[in-house]
Amino acid sequence: MEENNKVIETIGLSKYFYDPIKFQVIKEVDLSINHGEFVAIEGKSGSGKSTLLYLLSTMDTDYEGQLFIHNELVTGQGDAQLAKIRNEKIGFVFQFHYLLLEYNVLKNVMLPGLKFGKYSEKELEQRAMDHLKTLGMDTHALKMPNQLSGGEKQRVAIARALINDPLIIMGDEPTGNLDKKNGDLVFDIFKKLAKEFNQTILVVTHDIDFAKRTDRIITMEDGRIIS
Amino acid sequence: MNFKLILNIAFHLLKARLKQTIVAAVGVTFGIAMFITLISFMGGLNEMLDGLMLNRTPHILLYNEVKPSENQPLSLSEEYKNHTKFIHSIKPKDRGKSVYNSQSIIKVLKQDKRIIDVAPKVTASVLFNSGTIEISGFVNGIDMLAEDKLFKISDYITEGKIADLAQNNSVIIGIGLANKMLLSKGDIIKITTSNGDLTPLKIVGISEIGIAEIDNVMSYTSLATAQKILGQPKSYITDIQVNLYDKESAVELAKEFRKEFNIDTIDYQTANAQFETGSTVRSIISYSVGIVLLIVAGFGIYNILNMMIYEKMDSIAILKATGFSGSDVKWIFISLSIIIGLTGGIFGLLFGFIFSNIIDVIPFETTSLPTVKTYPIVYNIIYYIIGIVFAFCTTIIAGLFPALKASKVDPVEIIRGK
Numbered sequence: 001m002e003e004n005n006k007v008i009e010t011i012g013l014s015k016y017f018y019d020p021i022k023f024q025v026i027k028e029v030d031l032s033i034n035h036g037e038f039v040a041i042e043g044k045s046g047s048g049k050s051t052l053l054y055l056l057s058t059m060d061t062d063y064e065g066q067l068f069i070h071n072e073l074v075t076g077q078g079d080a081q082l083a084k085i086r087n088e089k090i091g092f093v094f095q096f097h098y099l100l101l102e103y104n105v106l107k108n109v110m111l112p113g114l115k116f117g118k119y120s121e122k123e124l125e126q127r128a129m130d131h132l133k134t135l136g137m138d139t140h141a142l143k144m145p146n147q148l149s150g151g152e153k154q155r156v157a158i159a160r161a162l163i164n165d166p167l168i169i170m171g172d173e174p175t176g177n178l179d180k181k182n183g184d185l186v187f188d189i190f191k192k193l194a195k196e197f198n199q200t201i202l203v204v205t206h207d208i209d210f211a212k213r214t215d216r217i218i219t220m221e222d223g224r225i226i227s
Numbered sequence: 228m229n230f231k232l233i234l235n236i237a238f239h240l241l242k243a244r245l246k247q248t249i250v251a252a253v254g255v256t257f258g259i260a261m262f263i264t265l266i267s268f269m270g271g272l273n274e275m276l277d278g279l280m281l282n283r284t285p286h287i288l289l290y291n292e293v294k295p296s297e298n299q300p301l302s303l304s305e306e307y308k309n310h311t312k313f314i315h316s317i318k319p320k321d322r323g324k325s326v327y328n329s330q331s332i333i334k335v336l337k338q339d340k341r342i343i344d345v346a347p348k349v350t351a352s353v354l355f356n357s358g359t360i361e362i363s364g365f366v367n368g369i370d371m372l373a374e375d376k377l378f379k380i381s382d383y384i385t386e387g388k389i390a391d392l393a394q395n396n397s398v399i400i401g402i403g404l405a406n407k408m409l410l411s412k413g414d415i416i417k418i419t420t421s422n423g424d425l426t427p428l429k430i431v432g433i434s435e436i437g438i439a440e441i442d443n444v445m446s447y448t449s450l451a452t453a454q455k456i457l458g459q460p461k462s463y464i465t466d467i468q469v470n471l472y473d474k475e476s477a478v479e480l481a482k483e484f485r486k487e488f489n490i491d492t493i494d495y496q497t498a499n500a501q502f503e504t505g506s507t508v509r510s511i512i513s514y515s516v517g518i519v520l521l522i523v524a525g526f527g528i529y530n531i532l533n534m535m536i537y538e539k540m541d542s543i544a545i546l547k548a549t550g551f552s553g554s555d556v557k558w559i560f561i562s563l564s565i566i567i568g569l570t571g572g573i574f575g576l577l578f579g580f581i582f583s584n585i586i587d588v589i590p591f592e593t594t595s596l597p598t599v600k601t602y603p604i605v606y607n608i609i610y611y612i613i614g615i616v617f618a619f620c621t622t623i624i625a626g627l628f629p630a631l632k633a634s635k636v637d638p639v640e641i642i643r644g645k
Contacts, residue, residue, distance in 0.1 A: 050643060059548060060639045080552040087550020094642055098545035102239035112549040114232045160549070172642070 006071060007168050007200050008033045008056055013065035015051060025051045026063070027223040033168070033202060038194035040211035041204045043220035050172055052220065053204045057090060057170055058082045070167055087115055091161025095173040097153035099145040105132070105156050106141040113163040124163070131159040135189060151182030158189060162199075169193070171203040175210060187213065233555060236546075237562040240539060247531050252571035254527035255622065259575025259614045262517030264582040266610045269513040271603030273506040280502045282378050283436070284495045285346070285468035286477040289326065289484060292491040296320045324350075329464035332488050341471055341480065346373035348466040349453040355400075355446070356417040356425070357408040364404060364444035366418060368453020377470045380434075380447070386412050387432025392449045399432035403443030418446075418456060426456045437593075521617050525625035528567055532560060532629035536636075543633055544641035557634035564626020565619070572618030576611050 008031070015026040025048045033039055043049040054060040056067065058074055061082070067074045069089060074082070086092075091112075099108045109128040113119060119127065132138045135155045145153060154174065161169050171190070175183035187210060193199040194215070203214070211217050219227045241248045295317045301307065326332065329347065336345045349368035354361045371389050374380050381389045384399060391397055398416060410416055410430055417427050428448065436442055448456075454463050469484075471477060477494035485492045496503065536543070543556055551559075587604040 054639045054643065057548070057639075059637075080554060083547065083550050083552035083555070086548065092548050094548075096541075096642075098541055098548070098642070100239070100542050100545070102243045102542075111546075115229065115550050115555075117229055164550075 005034050006032050007035050007037075007069070008202070009068040009071070010056070011066040011068075013052070013055060013063060013067065015048075015055060015060075015063040025223050026055065028065070029223075029225055031218070031225060033200065035167075035200055036194070036198045038190065038201045038215040039203070039218060040214040040216070041202065041218045041220060042206065042208065042211040045206060047220040048223040049204045049206075049220045053170060053172055053202070056202070057092065058086055087112055088164055089167040091164070091166035091169040093154070093157050093161050093169065093171040093174040095176040097145070097150075097157045099153060099156060099160075101145055104142050104144055105137065105148070108145065108156060109159045109163055112160060116164050118164070128159065128163060131162050132156070135159055149182075151178055151185060154178060154182070154186055155189065158186070162193075168200040168202055171201070171205075173205055173207075174203060175205070175207065183207075183210075230558075233558050234562055237559050237566060240535065240542075240559070241563060241566060244531075244535055244538075247534070248567060251524075251528050251531040252567050252574070254524035255521070255568055255571025255618055256575040256578060258517070258520035258524040258621075259572050259618050260578035260582060261520050262513075262617065263576060263579025263610055263614050264586065265513040265516055266510075266613075267579070267583040267604050267606065268586055268602065269509045270605035270607060270610070273509055274605055275599060275603040277502060277506065279437075280499050281474075281495065282382075283441075284498055285377065286471045286474050286495050287469040287481045287484060288493050288498070289332065289467040289469065289488065289490050290465060290493075291324055291326060293319045294491075324465045325459070325463050326465065326467060326490060328488075329467065330462055332490070333464075333467060335488075336467070336469060336484075341473065341476070343470045343472055344373050344376050346370050346377050346468040346470075347450065347464045348374070348468060349450055349457070349459075349463060350465050351420060351453065351457055353421070353456075354419040355404060355408065356419060357410060357414075360408055361419075362404065362407060362444075364401075364446060366398070366446050366448055366453055366456065368448050368450040370450055377468060383434050383436050384432050385435045389432070389447075391431035392447065392452075394429070394431065396426070396428050396452055396455075397431040397448065398428040398452070399434050399447040400430055401442035401445040402433050402435040403439055404446065405430075405433050407443070416446075420457055422458065424456065424458060428452070428456075517614075517617070521621045524571070525621040528564055528622055528625040529629060531567070532564060532626055533632075535563070536560070536629055536633045540636065540641050543636045544638040547636070547638040548642065553634035556636070557630045560630035560633045561623065561626050564622045564630070568618050568622025568626075569615075571622075572615050575618060576614055579611075579614065580606075 010029055010031045013026055013029040014024060017023045017025055029052060041049045041052065055063050069085060074085060100111070103111065106125065106128055109131065110124045113124040113127070114121070129138055129141060132141055135158060137152065137155050137159065140148060140152060145156070148156065175186050178186060190201055190203065191213070194201055205211055218225055299314055299317065301312050301314060333345050333347055336342055347370055351366050353364060353366050355364050371392050375389055385402065387399060392399060400410065400416065405411060412430055412432060414430050415427050416430055417425055419425050434445070434447065454461060457463065471480060474495070478496060481492040481494040484490070546556060583604045583606065586602045589602050591599060591602040593599065
């Protein structure tokens with residue numbers, strides 16, 4: 001069924017900033033992302049693309065309109081419920097890696113899985129190792145995050161995003177902090193995930209080159225989707 | 228909620244900030260240790276002072292009080308039955324100091340299961356004569372065995388033995404009396420009773436209770452000797468002293484005995500009300516000092532946790548992004564606080580115990596308390612339970628505010644702010 005293929009759907013999504021004056025950042029956005037799509041949201045700084053991503057991420061709940069994830073209305077759900085949705089259905093990769101410095105690489109990757117509690121610790125460890133292997137990071141599994149380079153950290157963050165087999169991976173400028181070589185490496189990983197594992201990916205970027213290489217580009221301007 | 232995972236995260240956060248954590252925990256340790264030490268010491272002091280009082284005061288004393296008859300002859304009159312009566316110049320009735328029917332009362336009391344023992348006593352005010360000096364004082368005729376059992380009187384005999392009183396016409400006198408009259412063990416002291424009879428007694432010992440007022444006037448002799456001095460028969464008993472297994476029931480039992488034996492009774496609490504007040508005040512002081520110390524420790528924990536939250540903003544944000552709810556984050560920080568509080572508290576109990584032990588062996592000798600050799604300490608499990616509960620409560624309260632703050636951290640704000 002076509003209906004079931006939608007990973008994310010929004011109806012009339014609007015958001016206002018109130019500081020310093022009331023200002024509409026996102027204007028009546030209707031958007032849907034299908035399963036298996038590799039989508040880039042592109043636009044100038046201030047176009048509202050990041051704001052839109054954080055609305056879709058369920059972390060920002062201060063909006064008007066409706067948000068569906070996997071055909072389930074998310075709008076209006078409580079903090080604990082939303083946390084559960086993020087844990088089970090969304091994987092995040094941010095510009096900054098946000099690894100916990102107190103844990104080693106393997107434990108960092110396992111953490112969302114431990115929270116989910118679907119797999120035993122042993123199984124999780126195996127799964128985490130598999131993901132790290134896919135990303136070429138298995139030899140660093142027992143290192144602490146501060147022993148890794150920027151690109152390596154970002155790859156660990158991607159492994160962490162994958163641990164609970166999410167419906168969708170959301171990225172906010174995932175290559176923004178990386179040099180060209182590492183940026184390409186991370187992009188190739190996304191591409192590979194989309195192609196080989198049919199992973200749905202939504203990435204916000206201001207890098208046109210990056211955007212062009214994805215399956216679908218959503219361009220934003222002044223809080224509206226223009227194409 | 229997955230508490231194992233939450234505790235695991237809390238532990239790792241603590242490990243990363245080990246030094247500050249230790250400082251915070253040491254604050255709690257110090258507070259609890261001081262609290263335990265103080266309260267044990269105060270408890271010991273209270274017990275010592277109570278002992279000082281209780282070793283001299285029976286739980287219940289049965290005696291004849293000098294007082295007027297409750298039923299004056301006029302109240303028997305039928306004619307004025309419904310009148311209000313005024314009687315002037317009533318004088319107390321002379322019923323004698325002797326407890327009427329003392330032997331059977333003692334017999335009944337001795338069979339009472341609530342009573343440890345009964346010590347009959349004869350007290351009389353006398354004049355002590357030595358050479359030309361006359362000093363007024365008291366002679367206590369006591370049942371040596373019972374008196375020693377109830378009041379540990381032998382603790383206060385500095386020379387001679389209480390058993391020596393079994394000899395005919397022997398006496399143990401207070402140290403003040405002995406010093407004033409230049410008497411020592413083996414000397415003869417002459418005693419004049421209120422009837423004018425003069426009896427020489429041999430001093431077989433010296434007692435020192437530690438209260439000059441008493442040591443200056445008191446002397447002990449056997450019941451038989453006292454009765455003989457006074458020229459009274461064997462049944463002559465002025466006081467019946469009773470100690471109870473449960474001394475808290477003294478007030479009630481005193482009332483019961485008053486009714487049952489138709490005699491005046493007084494319980495130790497009524498007789499020594501001021502001691503209770505002192506004990507209460509000392510307890511209040513030690514509890515307040517302990518609580519203040521813990522509040523200070525609580526502020527320490529609050530500070531550390533607050534700092535930790537600012538340092539770990541990123542971690543909190545990513546935990547929330549990857550599916551930890553606000554309440555998970557709150558519990559992480561509350562566990563942090565509980566870990567600090569409990570570790571600090573348990574060490575506090577340990578150090579409190581060690582400090583108490585140290586105080587317990589510090590010599591403390593005072594002439595007024597011949598039985599006390601070191602500073603008094605009470606070891607009471609209740610103090611330790613209160614201590615750990617206090618530690619637990621303060622740390623939870625101290626941790627609650629930072630934890631609530633952490634739970635409200637908006638991950639979007641942190642992540643977008645980068």
